[in-house]
Amino acid sequence: MKTLNIYFNRWFSVAYHYMNLLRRNEDGVPVKIFATHPDIRHMSLQGADVAGTEPALQGMEYVHFCVEYCRKHEIDVFIPRLHMLDIALHADKFEAIGTKVLVCRDTELLEALMDKGKFYEEVLQSGIMPVPDYHVVRTAAQFKAAYEDLAGKGHRVCIKPTETEGGLGFRIISGKPANLEDLFGYVTPNMTFDEVYRILDEAGTFPDIMVMELLEGLEYSIDCLADRDGRLLAAVPRRKSGKRLRLMEHVPELEAIAARVAGTYRIPFNYNIQMKYSGGVPKLLEINPRMSGGLHISCLTGINFPYLAVKSLLGGEVQPAAFGEDVLASYVEQPLIMKQSGDPALADAAN
Incomplete structure (x- = not known):
């Protein structure tokens, strides 16, 4: 049975588990995992058979890097995370060298999914599920108006950039400033309205922010x-x-x-x-x-x-x-001896 070569570009640490799940497939297909990341000691690379560093590139330059990596290593399946939209836009370049890309090929939909403001508008039009009350703002004045509207409806309010992953940029607008108890307690995402307004006003311009009801x-x-x-x-x-x-x-x-x-x-x-x-x-x-x-x-x-x-x-x-x-x-932490930079398993000419 032919070995399936699978490539992960820059992923989160949990890709370590995805790689092992691919190996433990129910069809008994042999799998060889390739992975790249800017940090050769990143946890995700510990699950790879062949790992290497990748350059800090954008747009077509990054796509060309991935195409050449797939060509060199005869990759059958590419599972991208970093620059997913750029890769999807040029998936035909991977197809031309025999690499299948595990990505949504509807690039218009993919672009909307990556912008929460655009996608909320799409969902409202489709009516397939409820969305929080929200506003997309681009100025401090718009933020103030959005906050007052949502607070006037009885909502607690939070903010988040329209284009981000995980909890990055998420803040809860709290009515009280930080105190000594907060200083000695756990770090929280709470900020006052005045703090957020001041930061946005001083910045003048900033990426789109969603101001929404806190669920x-x-x-x-x-x-x-x-x-x-x-x-x-x-x-x-x-x-x-x-x-x-x-x-x-x-x-x-x-x-x-x-x-x-x-x-x-x-x-x-x-x-x-x-x-x-x-x-x-x-x-x-x-x-x-x-x-x-x-x-x-x-x-x-x-x-x-x-x-x-x-x-x-x-x-x-x-x-x-x-x-x-x-x-x-549930889960427990498990100690793992890291592969060293001289380990043959990490000897990838990509770096």
């Missing part, structure tokens, strides 16, 4: 698997159930939202829908058109999300996969 109920990540045509094959709602506990559970209204998202947008392969409840109503936070940071935990349901996505990309038939009983999981 304070349960938060779910719905890990989704679809085939290459966007047909939904699996959806696993996952939430925190304590500091280290994660619960994968059947929530019919969330599973119905996943089905509507799939039917409307036809996002292929792996993606993640983040929802949070407010007053008993689940509202959209964002959709990530890639494997989520907690996907390896959702795989404890018995669904190998990374491998099944790759199998579908390569033309294999993947049947709908459901999980049975709810699954409660």
Whole structure:
């Protein structure tokens, strides 16, 4: 059986788990993992068979680097994260050298998904799920008006850049300034209205910011698997159930939202829908058109999300996969001896 060469460009540390899930595939397909990252000691590279550094490039220069890397290493499947949109726009260059790219090829949709303001507007028009009350602002004056509107409706207010990943840039607008208790307590994302307004006013110009109602109920990540045509094959709602506990559970209204998202947008392969409840109503936070940071935990349901996505990309038939009983999981840190820079496994001429 031919070994499948799979390449990850700059990913999060959890890619370490994705790589091992690909190796432990149910079809017994031999897999060789290639990975690059600016930091040769990055955790994600510890899961690779061949790893190397990648240059700090943008746009077409970065695409050309990835194409040449795939050509040199005879990569069968490329799973991108960094500069995903640029790579999707030029996926044909990878196809021309025999590399399949695990990415949404609808670049207009992909661009909208990466801009929360644009995507919220799209969702409002489609009506497939509720979104928080929000405004997109570009000036300090607009921020002030947006804050007053949302506060006037009885909402607590938060802000987040329209284009960001994870919790970067997320702040809660608090009514009280920091005090000694805050100084000696845990670091929080709280800032006062006056602090935020002053920073924005002094900056003058800044990237678009979403000012929105703060959702304070349960938060779910719905890990989704679809085939290459966007047909939904699996959806696993996952939430925190304590500091280290994660619960994968059947929530019919969330599973119905996943089905509507799939039917409307036809996002292929792996993606993640983040929802949070407010007053008993689940509202959209964002959709990530890639494997989520907690996907390896959702795989404890018995669904190998990374491998099944790759199998579908390569033309294999993947049947709908459901999980049975709810699954409660946790995690512990595990020490790992790092591969050294002189290790043959890291001897990649990309650096």
